[in-house]
Amino acid sequence: MGLRLNVIEIVVADMGRSLAFYRRLGLDVPAEEDKSPHVEFVLDGGMKLAWDTIETVRSFDPEWAPPAGSSRMGLAFECGSPAEVDRVHSELVAAGYESHKEPWDAFWGMRYAVIHDPDGNGIDLYATLS
Template structure:
Protein backbone atom coordinates (compact mmCIF):
# COMPACT_ATOMS: atom_id res chain seq x y z
CA UNK A 1 0.00 0.00 0.00
CA UNK A 2 1.25 3.49 -0.79
CA UNK A 3 0.04 6.68 0.79
CA UNK A 4 -0.50 9.52 -1.63
CA UNK A 5 0.41 12.67 0.29
CA UNK A 6 2.44 15.84 -0.11
CA UNK A 7 3.92 18.12 2.48
CA UNK A 8 1.69 21.20 2.67
CA UNK A 9 2.13 22.80 6.11
CA UNK A 10 4.99 23.12 8.58
CA UNK A 11 3.57 23.83 12.02
CA UNK A 12 5.19 25.56 14.98
CA UNK A 13 3.73 25.58 18.49
CA UNK A 14 4.51 28.87 20.18
CA UNK A 15 4.27 30.19 23.72
CA UNK A 16 4.22 33.82 22.48
CA UNK A 17 2.60 34.42 19.10
CA UNK A 18 3.72 38.05 18.76
CA UNK A 19 7.36 37.22 19.55
CA UNK A 20 7.40 34.26 17.17
CA UNK A 21 5.87 36.25 14.32
CA UNK A 22 8.28 39.15 14.86
CA UNK A 23 11.22 36.75 14.65
CA UNK A 24 10.04 35.10 11.43
CA UNK A 25 9.20 38.48 9.89
CA UNK A 26 12.86 39.41 10.44
CA UNK A 27 13.73 36.38 8.30
CA UNK A 28 11.46 37.55 5.48
CA UNK A 29 8.41 35.36 6.12
CA UNK A 30 5.36 37.29 4.90
CA UNK A 31 3.19 37.03 8.01
CA UNK A 32 -0.19 38.74 7.74
CA UNK A 33 -0.35 42.18 9.37
CA UNK A 34 -2.37 42.31 12.56
CA UNK A 35 -1.96 38.59 13.24
CA UNK A 36 0.08 38.92 16.43
CA UNK A 37 -2.87 38.31 18.75
CA UNK A 38 -4.42 35.43 16.81
CA UNK A 39 -4.41 31.84 18.14
CA UNK A 40 -3.56 30.38 14.69
CA UNK A 41 -1.63 32.13 11.90
CA UNK A 42 -0.54 30.88 8.48
CA UNK A 43 1.99 32.34 6.07
CA UNK A 44 2.46 31.21 2.48
CA UNK A 45 5.98 30.21 1.52
CA UNK A 46 7.60 30.05 -1.91
CA UNK A 47 6.79 26.81 -3.66
CA UNK A 48 3.33 26.53 -2.17
CA UNK A 49 4.16 25.41 1.37
CA UNK A 50 2.60 27.13 4.35
CA UNK A 51 4.16 27.90 7.72
CA UNK A 52 1.56 27.70 10.50
CA UNK A 53 1.84 28.99 14.04
CA UNK A 54 -0.43 27.82 16.85
CA UNK A 55 -0.42 28.97 20.45
CA UNK A 56 -0.02 26.36 23.16
CA UNK A 57 -3.61 27.17 24.21
CA UNK A 58 -4.89 26.42 20.71
CA UNK A 59 -3.25 22.99 20.66
CA UNK A 60 -4.49 22.34 24.21
CA UNK A 61 -8.05 23.09 23.09
CA UNK A 62 -8.21 19.94 20.95
CA UNK A 63 -5.45 17.64 22.25
CA UNK A 64 -6.57 16.06 25.54
CA UNK A 65 -3.85 16.24 28.20
CA UNK A 66 -1.60 18.42 26.04
CA UNK A 67 1.66 19.42 27.70
CA UNK A 68 3.69 22.10 25.92
CA UNK A 69 6.96 20.74 24.56
CA UNK A 70 10.21 21.75 26.17
CA UNK A 71 11.93 24.76 24.60
CA UNK A 72 13.88 23.74 21.54
CA UNK A 73 11.89 20.55 21.00
CA UNK A 74 9.25 21.99 18.73
CA UNK A 75 10.82 22.05 15.23
CA UNK A 76 13.98 22.98 13.34
CA UNK A 77 14.07 25.18 10.25
CA UNK A 78 16.83 26.28 7.88
CA UNK A 79 16.85 29.48 5.81
CA UNK A 80 18.96 29.78 2.65
CA UNK A 81 20.57 33.21 2.29
CA UNK A 82 22.06 34.83 -0.81
CA UNK A 83 25.73 34.48 0.13
CA UNK A 84 28.07 33.90 3.10
CA UNK A 85 28.12 37.60 4.03
CA UNK A 86 24.32 37.52 4.28
CA UNK A 87 24.57 34.70 6.84
CA UNK A 88 26.83 36.86 8.99
CA UNK A 89 24.57 39.89 8.60
CA UNK A 90 21.37 37.97 9.43
CA UNK A 91 23.00 36.39 12.48
CA UNK A 92 24.20 39.81 13.67
CA UNK A 93 20.79 41.40 13.13
CA UNK A 94 18.88 38.62 14.89
CA UNK A 95 21.23 38.45 17.87
CA UNK A 96 21.29 42.28 18.14
CA UNK A 97 17.48 42.09 18.37
CA UNK A 98 17.90 39.87 21.44
CA UNK A 99 17.56 36.40 19.93
CA UNK A 100 19.93 33.76 21.31
CA UNK A 101 22.83 32.89 19.03
CA UNK A 102 23.30 29.15 19.40
CA UNK A 103 26.07 28.75 16.84
CA UNK A 104 28.04 31.71 15.51
CA UNK A 105 28.66 31.81 11.74
CA UNK A 106 31.42 29.50 10.53
CA UNK A 107 32.63 27.91 7.31
CA UNK A 108 31.33 24.34 7.54
CA UNK A 109 33.29 21.43 6.10
CA UNK A 110 30.27 20.54 3.95
CA UNK A 111 30.68 23.74 1.93
CA UNK A 112 28.35 26.24 3.56
CA UNK A 113 28.57 29.35 5.71
CA UNK A 114 26.41 28.21 8.61
CA UNK A 115 24.95 29.63 11.82
CA UNK A 116 22.10 28.88 14.21
CA UNK A 117 19.91 31.24 16.21
CA UNK A 118 17.00 30.32 18.43
CA UNK A 119 13.50 31.61 17.85
CA UNK A 120 11.52 32.86 20.87
CA UNK A 121 10.44 29.28 21.68
CA UNK A 122 13.99 27.90 21.65
CA UNK A 123 13.75 26.23 18.25
CA UNK A 124 16.99 26.13 16.30
CA UNK A 125 16.82 28.18 13.11
CA UNK A 126 19.76 27.56 10.81
CA UNK A 127 21.05 30.24 8.46
CA UNK A 128 23.18 29.04 5.56
CA UNK A 129 24.64 29.89 2.16
CA UNK A 130 26.94 27.97 -0.15
CA UNK A 131 30.60 28.90 0.11
CA UNK A 132 32.42 29.86 -3.06
CA UNK A 133 34.28 26.84 -4.48
CA UNK A 134 37.69 28.31 -3.57
CA UNK A 135 36.68 28.66 0.10
CA UNK A 136 35.58 25.06 0.58
CA UNK A 137 37.76 22.71 2.54
CA UNK A 138 38.47 19.37 0.87
Protein backbone atom coordinates in the same frame (compact mmCIF):
# COMPACT_ATOMS: atom_id res chain seq x y z
CA MET B 1 -3.58 10.56 -3.88
CA GLY B 2 -0.41 9.91 -1.90
CA LEU B 3 0.80 11.82 1.09
CA ARG B 4 2.10 15.32 0.43
CA LEU B 5 3.77 17.38 3.14
CA ASN B 6 2.37 20.89 2.83
CA VAL B 7 2.29 22.42 6.35
CA ILE B 8 4.94 22.77 9.04
CA GLU B 9 3.41 23.89 12.32
CA ILE B 10 5.14 25.65 15.20
CA VAL B 11 3.50 25.79 18.63
CA VAL B 12 4.19 29.18 20.23
CA ALA B 13 3.84 30.69 23.68
CA ASP B 14 3.40 34.25 22.36
CA MET B 15 2.12 34.68 18.78
CA GLY B 16 3.22 38.30 18.36
CA ARG B 17 6.72 37.64 19.66
CA SER B 18 7.12 34.60 17.43
CA LEU B 19 5.82 36.33 14.31
CA ALA B 20 8.15 39.30 14.95
CA PHE B 21 11.10 36.88 14.78
CA TYR B 22 9.94 35.32 11.52
CA ARG B 23 9.29 38.76 10.02
CA ARG B 24 12.94 39.59 10.74
CA LEU B 25 13.83 36.50 8.69
CA GLY B 26 11.90 38.03 5.79
CA LEU B 27 8.46 36.43 6.00
CA ASP B 28 5.85 39.09 5.25
CA VAL B 29 3.28 37.95 7.83
CA PRO B 30 0.70 40.74 8.38
CA ALA B 31 0.99 42.46 11.79
CA GLU B 32 -2.76 42.02 12.37
CA GLU B 33 -2.06 38.29 12.82
CA ASP B 34 -0.15 38.94 16.08
CA LYS B 35 -3.27 38.29 18.17
CA SER B 36 -4.55 35.31 16.14
CA PRO B 37 -4.62 31.85 17.72
CA HIS B 38 -3.64 30.22 14.37
CA VAL B 39 -1.67 31.74 11.50
CA GLU B 40 -0.66 30.28 8.13
CA PHE B 41 1.88 31.73 5.71
CA VAL B 42 2.38 30.32 2.21
CA LEU B 43 6.05 30.03 1.30
CA ASP B 44 7.46 30.09 -2.23
CA GLY B 45 6.61 26.74 -3.78
CA GLY B 46 3.31 26.37 -1.90
CA MET B 47 4.52 24.93 1.42
CA LYS B 48 2.82 26.54 4.42
CA LEU B 49 4.42 27.56 7.69
CA ALA B 50 1.82 27.70 10.44
CA TRP B 51 1.84 28.87 14.04
CA ASP B 52 -0.59 27.81 16.78
CA THR B 53 -0.72 29.12 20.31
CA ILE B 54 -0.41 26.64 23.16
CA GLU B 55 -4.05 27.40 23.99
CA THR B 56 -5.13 26.46 20.47
CA VAL B 57 -3.32 23.13 20.64
CA ARG B 58 -4.70 22.39 24.09
CA SER B 59 -8.23 23.10 22.82
CA PHE B 60 -8.10 19.76 20.96
CA ASP B 61 -5.29 18.04 22.92
CA PRO B 62 -5.67 19.02 26.59
CA GLU B 63 -2.66 16.92 27.68
CA TRP B 64 -0.24 18.58 25.24
CA ALA B 65 3.01 19.68 26.86
CA PRO B 66 6.08 21.30 25.33
CA PRO B 67 8.95 18.90 24.67
CA ALA B 68 11.63 18.72 27.34
CA GLY B 69 15.28 19.28 26.51
CA SER B 70 16.46 20.18 23.04
CA SER B 71 14.08 20.37 20.11
CA ARG B 72 14.11 17.44 17.70
CA MET B 73 13.39 19.41 14.56
CA GLY B 74 14.63 22.65 13.12
CA LEU B 75 13.97 24.91 10.17
CA ALA B 76 16.68 25.97 7.73
CA PHE B 77 16.57 29.22 5.77
CA GLU B 78 18.83 29.65 2.75
CA CYS B 79 20.53 33.03 2.51
CA GLY B 80 21.73 34.62 -0.71
CA SER B 81 25.40 34.67 0.28
CA PRO B 82 27.77 33.78 3.12
CA ALA B 83 27.82 37.49 4.07
CA GLU B 84 24.04 37.43 4.39
CA VAL B 85 24.28 34.56 6.89
CA ASP B 86 26.53 36.76 9.03
CA ARG B 87 24.31 39.83 8.60
CA VAL B 88 21.03 38.08 9.42
CA HIS B 89 22.57 36.30 12.41
CA SER B 90 24.04 39.58 13.73
CA GLU B 91 20.75 41.44 13.28
CA LEU B 92 18.80 38.76 15.14
CA VAL B 93 21.30 38.66 18.02
CA ALA B 94 21.23 42.48 18.21
CA ALA B 95 17.43 42.27 18.38
CA GLY B 96 17.73 40.05 21.47
CA TYR B 97 17.38 36.56 20.03
CA GLU B 98 19.62 33.76 21.31
CA SER B 99 22.43 32.49 19.11
CA HIS B 100 23.06 28.76 19.39
CA LYS B 101 25.99 28.59 16.95
CA GLU B 102 27.85 31.65 15.66
CA PRO B 103 28.41 31.68 11.87
CA TRP B 104 31.14 29.28 10.69
CA ASP B 105 32.39 27.75 7.47
CA ALA B 106 31.14 24.16 7.64
CA PHE B 107 33.16 21.28 6.22
CA TRP B 108 30.27 20.48 3.86
CA GLY B 109 30.83 23.73 1.94
CA MET B 110 28.37 26.14 3.52
CA ARG B 111 28.46 29.20 5.74
CA TYR B 112 26.21 28.15 8.60
CA ALA B 113 24.72 29.59 11.80
CA VAL B 114 22.00 28.50 14.23
CA ILE B 115 19.77 30.84 16.20
CA HIS B 116 16.82 30.07 18.47
CA ASP B 117 13.36 31.43 17.79
CA PRO B 118 11.42 32.75 20.82
CA ASP B 119 10.19 29.21 21.63
CA GLY B 120 13.66 27.65 21.56
CA ASN B 121 13.44 26.06 18.10
CA GLY B 122 16.70 25.87 16.19
CA ILE B 123 16.66 28.03 13.06
CA ASP B 124 19.53 27.36 10.67
CA LEU B 125 20.84 30.08 8.38
CA TYR B 126 23.03 28.90 5.51
CA ALA B 127 24.58 29.77 2.15
CA THR B 128 26.87 27.88 -0.18
CA LEU B 129 30.49 28.98 0.01
CA SER B 130 31.97 30.03 -3.33
